[in-house]
Amino acid sequence: MKRQAENVRSMVYQYGTVPARVAPVEGEELALSQMRLAQRLWNVLVTIERARVAGYRSIMRDEVQEQIDALRERKDATWQEIKATRQKARAKVATPGLDAEMMRIKTALRLLVEHKQSTKQQRHDARREQLNALAERANQRIKRARQAAASMGLFWGTYNAVIQSADAGRKHAGELRYQGFRGEGTVTAQVMGGATPEQCVAGGHPFFQVAPATPGQKWRYARVRIGSTSERQPLWVAIPVVYHREIPAEARIKSVSATRRILAGKVRWSLNVTVTLPPAEPRPAGQMVAIDIGWRLLPDGVRVAYWQDGTGNHSEVRIADSDIAQFRKISDLRSICDRAREEFLPSLVEWLKPYELDEEWTHRARALAQWRSNDRIAALIRWWADHRLSGDAEIYQTAVEWRRQYLHLANWWRNQQEQMTLRVREQYRRFAAGIASQFATVIVEDFDLRQVTETTEKAVGTYRQMVSPSLFRAAVINACKREGVEIRIVSGAYSTGACHNCQHIEVWDQAASILHRCGACGALWDQDHNAAINLLASGGVVLWRINLVAAIGPLSQDRSQTGGKEAVES
Numbered sequence: 001m002k003r004q005a006e007n008v009r010s011m012v013y014q015y016g017t018v019p020a021r022v023a024p025v026e027g028e029e030l031a032l033s034q035m036r037l038a039q040r041l042w043n044v045l046v047t048i049e050r051a052r053v054a055g056y057r058s059i060m061r062d063e064v065q066e067q068i069d070a071l072r073e074r075k076d077a078t079w080q081e082i083k084a085t086r087q088k089a090r091a092k093v094a095t096p097g098l099d100a101e102m103m104r105i106k107t108a109l110r111l112l113v114e115h116k117q118s119t120k121q122q123r124h125d126a127r128r129e130q131l132n133a134l135a136e137r138a139n140q141r142i143k144r145a146r147q148a149a150a151s152m153g154l155f156w157g158t159y160n161a162v163i164q165s166a167d168a169g170r171k172h173a174g175e176l177r178y179q180g181f182r183g184e185g186t187v188t189a190q191v192m193g194g195a196t197p198e199q200c201v202a203g204g205h206p207f208f209q210v211a212p213a214t215p216g217q218k219w220r221y222a223r224v225r226i227g228s229t230s231e232r233q234p235l236w237v238a239i240p241v242v243y244h245r246e247i248p249a250e251a252r253i254k255s256v257s258a259t260r261r262i263l264a265g266k267v268r269w270s271l272n273v274t275v276t277l278p279p280a281e282p283r284p285a286g287q288m289v290a291i292d293i294g295w296r297l298l299p300d301g302v303r304v305a306y307w308q309d310g311t312g313n314h315s316e317v318r319i320a321d322s323d324i325a326q327f328r329k330i331s332d333l334r335s336i337c338d339r340a341r342e343e344f345l346p347s348l349v350e351w352l353k354p355y356e357l358d359e360e361w362t363h364r365a366r367a368l369a370q371w372r373s374n375d376r377i378a379a380l381i382r383w384w385a386d387h388r389l390s391g392d393a394e395i396y397q398t399a400v401e402w403r404r405q406y407l408h409l410a411n412w413w414r415n416q417q418e419q420m421t422l423r424v425r426e427q428y429r430r431f432a433a434g435i436a437s438q439f440a441t442v443i444v445e446d447f448d449l450r451q452v453t454e455t456t457e458k459a460v461g462t463y464r465q466m467v468s469p470s471l472f473r474a475a476v477i478n479a480c481k482r483e484g485v486e487i488r489i490v491s492g493a494y495s496t497g498a499c500h501n502c503q504h505i506e507v508w509d510q511a512a513s514i515l516h517r518c519g520a521c522g523a524l525w526d527q528d529h530n531a532a533i534n535l536l537a538s539g540g541v542v543l544w545r546i547n548l549v550a551a552i553g554p555l556s557q558d559r560s561q562t563g564g565k566e567a568v569e570s
Contacts, residue, residue: 008276015241015271018219023240031237035185037154044145045166046176052138071109155227161188186259187226194252208256224258239269251275265411280484286440290536306528327466333413344402351395428472432479443539445492490538500533
């Protein structure tokens with residue numbers, strides 16, 4: 001039965017909605033209350049996970065880790081010296097002494113981290129009892145959090161989805177982050193055992209229903225169960241979706257989620273239907289292509305990947321500088337919001353100091369000076385409108401003006417963020433569809449994004465977030481799964497450092513230039529093209545293969561701009 005369950009493909013069908021003036025969302029208040037509870041559960045899970053990570057690091061800390069921490073501090077201090085030197089000269093001047101020191105630190109750091117990685121299993125075995133006890137404590141806390149959420153009325157489909165999301169985030173995204181509630185979220189109904197489209201579309205399924213089509217009307221209501229009455233009757237949220245694509249009759253509907261977002265001041269809902277499908281027919285043996293995935297800032301954009309096929313064709317996937325400029329605009333708008341907060345918040349804190357605030361004011365404004373969430377401050381000012389203080393006319397008017405400007409800019413950058421994310425995703429999907437239609441085997445590198453996110457400079461990390469290489473990889477893998485193309489995960493060891501012409505391996509500052517001349521044979525090559533050629537050549541040495549019919553999630557493993565391989569245990 002397990003083998004049969006694995007021989008399926010997972011797909012998500014997404015549907016948009018019509019504006020509220022055309023058809024309103026029914027049960028929206030109930031959905032919002034579920035989203036609030038889901039957000040509270042998420043923040044509890046974040047607290048549990050951070051306590052687990054702190055406990056793990058305490059258990060695993062040793063002399064080597066102390067040396068690594070000391071080297072990272074030296075690396076940061078050296079980088080600050082380089083930056084200070086350049087700022088003083090108002091130019092990117094040469095700093096040979098500091099550059100050499102940085103190279104020595106990076107080399108030593110890499111060797112120590114590689115040592116820790118190679119001895120990880122032995123060290124875990126030596127501390128197995130403590131680690132098992134830590135894991136058991138975390139699991140018990142998660143269980144109690146789930147029970148508490150259920151007792152407060154959070155529907156089981158939604159709390160299961162929150163816990164699964166936290167598990168996935170812990171494994172693939174690194175540190176979990178707290179989330180504030182601003183009227184956004186997702187409610188989920190999990191369909192036990194699955195359901196056929198016939199049971200749900202124009203049917204009467206107890207967890208998910210889509211109304212029959214109305215002649216001349218492009219939309220129809222989709223109902224998602226988000227609770228139960230005391231008599232165990234279903235409670236629904238009904239959203240008017242544009243049902244533009246039929247779900248295949250052979251699909252099994254496994255879960256349905258309704259998501260609420262606020263973009264440019266407008267509420268937008270969407271519907272996601274997760275289904276499983278029968279196995280795709282494997283593609284007959286044919287051409288292979290290797291894709292080296294990473295992110296690298298170039299003069300005319302950001303390179304996301306480089307590919308090489310078996311016939312000599314090769315090229316890159318690049319996000320144009322015009323799109324990167326739009327992402328920078330988003331960053332600039334967010335910076336304006338943050339600077340405005342830093343200017344306004346101290347004056348508000350100072351003004352409140354002499355007041356003897358009542359209990360509610362004290363509770364809502366607790367630790368106000370440390371607040372970094374603009375949304376939280378805006379919500380306080382909105383509440384302030386109904387809870388005025390004596391003599392607050394001037395400071396209140398200043399606060400209202402700050403809030404008005406912030407909401408304007410926030411709606412601007414959030415709307416821009418959504419548009420650019422969709423634009424980049426569409427570029428990735430088009431590329432992935434082309435790859436899946438031309439090749440029988442796609443080769444990608446085994447690399448974990450978590451190994452480089454902590455050691456990546458902030459500016460480089462910003463570009464990584466803009467172009468999202470993990471989104472690119474997911475698009476490629478999903479397209480290949482859909483078309484029956486085999487995905488091979490191969491070792492990426494020395495894929496960049498080894499010359500494809502003579503296989504000589506050397507270490508150099510890979511961030512200094514995209515081109516490198518081999519110290520042994522003198523061949524000049526593009527680093528990423530070189531890596532793609534090496535990955536293609538190693539296509540026969542497979543670490544594992546992604547089953548064409550396996551229902552797997554997208555991988556979040558990528559390379560840094562500098563090609564660093566420093567590992568971070570978690």
